[in-house]
Amino acid sequence: EGKAAGYLIGRHRECDLMLTDRLVSNRHCVIFMESSSDGPKAWIEDLSSNGTRIKGTTIGRNNRRLLNDADEIEISPNCILLFRYPRHRFIGRFAEAYKLGPLLGSGHFASVYKATSTTTGRLVAVKLFLNARRVSSFQQEVAVLMSVTHPSILSLRETFDEADRVYLILEYCPLGELFNLIIDRSKLSEPDTRHIFTQLFDGTQYLHERGIVHRDIKPENILVVDASLTVKLADFGLAKIIGEDSFTTSLCGTPSYVAPEVLANSKERQYSIPVDIWSLGVVLYICLCGFPPFSDELFSPDYPYNLVQQISEGLYEFPSPYWDAIADPALELISAMLCVDPDKRIGVREARRHAWMVGEEDATSEISEGLEGLGLKRRRGRRERTLICEMEGSRVGTGLSEETVRPLREVKGAGNVLEKAKKVAEGKVKGVENEKEGKKEEVETVQASEVEDERGEPVDEA
Numbered sequence: 001e002g003k004a005a006g007y008l009i010g011r012h013r014e015c016d017l018m019l020t021d022r023l024v025s026n027r028h029c030v031i032f033m034e035s036s037s038d039g040p041k042a043w044i045e046d047l048s049s050n051g052t053r054i055k056g057t058t059i060g061r062n063n064r065r066l067l068n069d070a071d072e073i074e075i076s077p078n079c080i081l082l083f084r085y086p087r088h089r090f091i092g093r094f095a096e097a098y099k100l101g102p103l104l105g106s107g108h109f110a111s112v113y114k115a116t117s118t119t120t121g122r123l124v125a126v127k128l129f130l131n132a133r134r135v136s137s138f139q140q141e142v143a144v145l146m147s148v149t150h151p152s153i154l155s156l157r158e159t160f161d162e163a164d165r166v167y168l169i170l171e172y173c174p175l176g177e178l179f180n181l182i183i184d185r186s187k188l189s190e191p192d193t194r195h196i197f198t199q200l201f202d203g204t205q206y207l208h209e210r211g212i213v214h215r216d217i218k219p220e221n222i223l224v225v226d227a228s229l230t231v232k233l234a235d236f237g238l239a240k241i242i243g244e245d246s247f248t249t250s251l252c253g254t255p256s257y258v259a260p261e262v263l264a265n266s267k268e269r270q271y272s273i274p275v276d277i278w279s280l281g282v283v284l285y286i287c288l289c290g291f292p293p294f295s296d297e298l299f300s301p302d303y304p305y306n307l308v309q310q311i312s313e314g315l316y317e318f319p320s321p322y323w324d325a326i327a328d329p330a331l332e333l334i335s336a337m338l339c340v341d342p343d344k345r346i347g348v349r350e351a352r353r354h355a356w357m358v359g360e361e362d363a364t365s366e367i368s369e370g371l372e373g374l375g376l377k378r379r380r381g382r383r384e385r386t387l388i389c390e391m392e393g394s395r396v397g398t399g400l401s402e403e404t405v406r407p408l409r410e411v412k413g414a415g416n417v418l419e420k421a422k423k424v425a426e427g428k429v430k431g432v433e434n435e436k437e438g439k440k441e442e443v444e445t446v447q448a449s450e451v452e453d454e455r456g457e458p459v460d461e462a
Contacts, residue, residue: 006032009075010047023076025050029059031067031083042067042085050076070149084149094160094167098126104176110138114172124157127168138166144212144236152203154223154234173223173232178283181224187290190330194357196222196231196287200280201352203233208273208348214239217279218257219286256292257282260312260340274342277351281337288330289322293338314340329356 009017010028019028025048033040044067046052046059053074059065067073073081101114104125115126129138145156145168160167175181178196182188188196200222207214214221214236221235259278285293293316296307305315316338318331333354336346351357 006030006045009081019075019079021076021078023050024048024079028052028075029073042083044073044083094162097160098124098167098169100126115169123172123174125170125172127170129166129168130164138237140239141236142168144239148207148210148212150203150206152199152231152233153206154232170234171232173225173234175224175226177220178222178224178231178287179219182219182286182290188287190288190327190356192229193284193287194359195229197280197284197357198352199231200233200283201348201357204276204280205348205352207233207239208276212239213273214276214279216254216257217276217283218254219283222283255307256294258311259342260314261342263308263312272342274345274347277337277345277348278342280351281334284330284337285316285334288326288334289318291322293317312340314338327356329354333357 007017008015008027008030009019009024010026011019011021011024012026015027028048028050029044029046029052031042031044033042043064044052044054044059045064046061049061051058051060053059054065054067054071056074067083069083069085071083073083075081097118098115099118101116104112104114106112110127110129113126113128115124116122117124142156142159145154149155154173155171157169157171159169200217204214204217214233216235216238217233221233223232223234224230225232257279259275262275282293294307294310298310299306305313310316318326323331333346333351333356336354337351339345346354
């Protein structure tokens with residue numbers, strides 16, 4: 001191993017990073033790189049009697065430790081530095097660095113391949129964009145992925161820019177989508193689901209603390225790494241960095257998983273990070289019973305509510321016999337996540353500490369009374385079960401647009417409920433017929449399977 005020149009931090013003028021805090025030593029610590037068989041590694045050596053801390057642990061004077069990406073280095077209580085390994089953006093040379101393997105999935109303008117590093121033999125996933133500069137979501141996805149590092153978020157290794165294409169080198173998850181795991185097992189056990197959601201809540205909390213909203217959380221965008229059900233949140237093509245206390249107004253996401261506030265009229269639409277909690281609530285529901293809480297497949301004369309109405313009004317149940325064996329705290333958590341009012345919806349920190357998440361599975365009289373007070377008694381009547389594997393629409397994701405959502409929203413206010421149901425079933429309510437004076441609302445439209453670039457040209461995301 002060879003030691004390279006270091007980066008000196010302290011109060012002295014000769015330091016590479018000079019600080020003025022009186023608690024910082026003249027030469028406080030040094031960061032340096034060392035080459036190894038696994039590639040360059042960063043180390044930090046503590047030179048101060050005042051102490052340098054990593055994640056709250058003091059390194060100790062003249063001691064060193066290996067730095068991990070996103071380690072927080074506490075120089076003093078008033079000075080905390082965030083360490084990052086550089087993300088490499090190479091011009092060309094992809095074919096020299098990686099050998100493409102089988103296609104894992106594709107869209108109109110992006111495809112995902114399994115690939116192998118030609119130097120290390122490591123397996124990776126390669127997301128290939130053709131005409132990438134026309135895809136606005138490409139730049140958005142790269143911006144988000146390069147700013148985050150978390151065990152439960154799919155990591156971006158590096159990128160390659162070539163004349164007509166861009167390669168994103170991503171972490172490879174051998175077991176594929178959570179969607180397929182649910183189909184294979186029909187549903188997941190409570191312990192397995194709890195383990196998965198511990199990771200998802202941790203990853204989502206990390207995003208939200210940094211002002212990032214994912215906006216398209218669903219089983220297809222949760223990847224499984226191994227048999228112990230290590231999972232990664234993936235596909236940040238619709239993610240948005242909105243900042244603290246900020247909102248966004250785009251109509252986007254996958255219909256079965258979007259929150260009610262996303263479906264609001266364009267003039268009233270304003271939403272923020274709680275939309276991710278709603279989507280996670282839908283995923284939690286699906287994991288435990290194997291079918292979705294909201295679906296157009298449920299529409300019938302006895303249940304005359306379309307998908308938009310079900311979501312907007314929070315119309316879902318825990319039908320028997322599918323939910324009979326599930327502990328009441330799980331139902332309570334789902335109901336707190338699927339709260340129509342985003343201001344009353346449970347937050348990710350609270351969800352992470354919920355009784356069901358910490359293993360307090362047995363229903364107590366206190367919790368049961370709470371469920372009754374919320375009108376969450378289990379429904380004893382059987383209802384036709386809509387298996388998630390039969391819902392091709394939920395997997396492919398019909399794109400959201402004001403033209404498709406408006407007629408469904410407007411049926412809600414016309415006549416009695418059976419007349420509304422009949423109109424929807426017969427397809428008599430159309431967007432054009434409901435427009436006043438032929439004018440369409442102007443709205444930013446982003447679909448789960450199709451996005452638009454700045455010139456309004458449709459561009460598909462893999």
